[in-house]
Amino acid sequence: MSTTFDRVRHLLASEFSLDPARIAPETPLEELGVDSLATLEFAFELEEEFKITLDSQADLRGGCVRDVVAVVDTAVARRETAAQ
Secondary structure (H helix, E strand, C coil), X not given: CCCHHHHHHHHHHHHHCCCHHHCXXXXXXXXXXXXXXXXXHHHHHHHHHHCCCCCXXXXXXXXXXXXXXXXXXXXXXXXXXXXX
């Protein structure tokens, strides 16, 4: 199964027409051309892809790919805990 990073990288590449090789955990979203509005729209894509609800306090703007992965992992863990 793909890691969260692999899935996030694939989604970023697909949504923003990027070469996946450009996307590393430490890559700033801004460097990928993902501005504030695009980050908000991308959050909806993440929720759909991972079947999660992102915390309203989660702010992906100005972060890097690693931050997106951490937010997704937290939301997935929260979902799995709630399901038990």
